[in-house]
Amino acid sequence: MDKARGSDPMKKSGSPRWRGFLPLVGLVLLVALPFAAQAFGQSALTSLATRMLILAIAASALNIALGLGGLVSFGHAAFYGVGAYAVGILTTHGASGMPFLGFVPGSEHLAVNLLVAMSVSGIVAGLIGALALRTSGVPFIMITLAFAQMLFFFFVALKAYGGDDGLSMRRRNALPGLNMRDDVTFYFTSLTILLAWLGVSARLFHSRFGLLLGGIRQSERRMQAIGVPTVRYRWLAFVLSGVGTGLAGGLMAVFGRFVSPDMMHWTQSGELLIMVVLGGAGTIFGPVLGAFALIGLETLLAGWTEHWQIILGPALVLMALTFRGGLARLGRSEQGP
Amino acid sequence: MALLLEQMLNGVQLGVMLFLLAAGLTLIFGIMGVINLAHGSLYMVGAYAAAFVAQATGSFLLAIPAGLAAAALVGMTIEFTVVRRLYARDHLDQVLATFGLILFFNQLVVLMFGRQPMFVQIPPAFAGAIDLGLFSYPVYRLCIIAVGLATAGALFWLIQRTRLGMLVRAGATHRDMVQALGVDVRLLYTVVFGLGALLAGLAGLMSGPLLSVQVGMGEQILILTFVVVVIGGLGSVSGAFAGALLVGIVDTSLRAFLPGLLRGIMTGSEADALAGGISAMGVYLLMAIVLLVRPKGLFPAHG
């Protein structure tokens, strides 16, 4: 398996003191953003930032598999899409009052639906992971990509829930006491979920599981020789990663009130990978930076030319060839990987 | 019976196309250790170059060398500029860089030819069908099968019997030894990459008259090629051949026969919908089964 360039998050790096305050500065900016956007009459900015927050959850979730576990999954869009469809289907049944498959009641409750999205994505990740982890390296990449494509075709063929055209929801899922139709409220809901996820993620990175998983990334043979069942650990990392990606997918479905197979298009998997690497694989905040940077860059380029991918493509090539460690590691005085 | 045979031929035709892509992909991985996502882009380049020349000149005969040359040239160019720098990198860098290449080539094609698909006429000499006794079969598809099988034969001969093939086989495991023999390994790699591109371009230009030539065609077949390579065993050309035929035949048969079978047990529209879903997923499920039984593929490259 690849030794991805993630590194031990606890490593003492000769960082200047101010670095410790950066996450706090970031948080203040994020809290101020919707108010600033309103003040300047740019409320579309709040929507854009909400998308960034949600994709940051997905990137951070992928980071558990990729940055910590060294698993290059090119199929995480599948879990993103499955989470979204779980919410979409439940919401549709919740709105119509007809139970799903005749016995599962629908729901328009945000918390319930997100929990279901996480569970379903986790189960799908468990199945795909169990198969894909029978191999490693390049076949693993190909297999995750192929299974994601299989699910893509499955939802294209699923005419009962919109097939190719996707599935629209009449209104956003609700949380008691909050007006989810308000974009600013939804922004802060997404921000809260992101922070909660980052908290879980940080605990995981610094737990026994995280330490051993990071060890498996560096030397699988060594970890086997000290008695760690490495495949089981990798599988668990893959499942947790799928759960978080499903959460992001579900949230995105609620936000846009829309789900379509495009959410599990293979390019979406690629974009999630870019976010993690661009921001810094194996770091806690890197994937968040990466999500903001990539979506921001795409939005800027798209505003400039419709053919923005002709710039993004070569930029990506350059990033892969030259840029090591990610944004989150800039300014640290440690040795390169 | 006639229908079954006809569908088998369709399956073989899809299979040889997949083989042309899978062979290049697996050779490039086996020798250079690179995963090249942009392999599908080379297929697209071959298809567009051929379609463009065919439309401009009206001659499919001229389109063939155009497609081959374009794919090989583009292939060697990206090897020289990008892929060469990826040999020593981990797979994640390779994935990201070649993903970037896909975005670039897809957008370039949009800029040059627009988003509308291009259609290519079946060359008049190969139009029509030939009577095979039980049924008649399109000449063009038979030609694809013939070209594909001939290419496969030539490829096996090249690998087993020639000096280039020996270098290719040795280069995979004994890079230093090959270098000690005075062989320019970098040149060897460029040539192998160009060969893979040539095969992808051949598949692309032949696909033109059957499918629409459009942006994204490369990735669709690339992912199917991955399934082929995983089933056959990564790095093994004979595995790629077996995997390609298997995937081609299974995919074609499911699409052809599953709706009929399911209509026996449920209503027509439900049966069609379910059959559509299952047959779209069929080859992936086949891959899942192979992974359960033989995780290294049916014909693993080593051991």
Add this chain to the structure above:
Amino acid sequence: MSPPVLQIEALSKRFGGLLVTDDVTLDVGAAEIHALIGPNGAGKSTLIGQVMGEIEPDSGTILLEGQDLSRLSQASRVRRGLARTFQVPEVLGEYGARDNVLAALLAHRRTRPLVNPRHDRALAEEADGFLLRAGLAGRGDVRVADLAHGERKLLELAVALATMPRVLLLDEPMAGLGPGESAQMIEVLRSLRGEVAMLLVEHDMNAVFALADRISVLVYGRVIACGSAEDIQRDPVVRSAYLGTEEA
């Protein structure tokens, strides 16, 4: 002699047409250092791999304290008391030396979930104890990528000890060490004598003669001789098959 803690019985393994382990039977006593010598390609590393459960043998049994390990996973074998080192050190390069040992300590230990084990003072002291035993006192915070080759070999030893093994399988611990480093390694291994049994695969005959209670000679997958250092040096078969080439 103490009763054997590790017994390898009639072990055979074939790779394609090559018989790499040919009906090997040998044992390691409870407090013994049993050296396994033989020319390159004799199948010494493959033997260790089979004992650990990395490689599945075609036939034969492996007993640890009388218990059959043959059907157990590598993880269960480690839990029952097997540990190994590698010829080329397999260490976690991005971690510090202490965290390498910590990983071994944590492998079979439950901790409170989602609590950072790196902040556990008692664990850190335990880990430092193993670093000390291996002669790496004070090196716990050094990134392994920055350790010298000899230090990595010692770290492997510390990591192996941290799994609390009954038997240590050492795959050429002296490989690549300079004279001073070799002497240190011999000293560390000698200090472990009696505490843990060792199967010592080694080319460095000075180390073998300095440490081994018994020596077995493996040639082309077969054990051709087994005995004390004197027996082995005198054995005519060994001299012609192995030592002879070195002394000529």
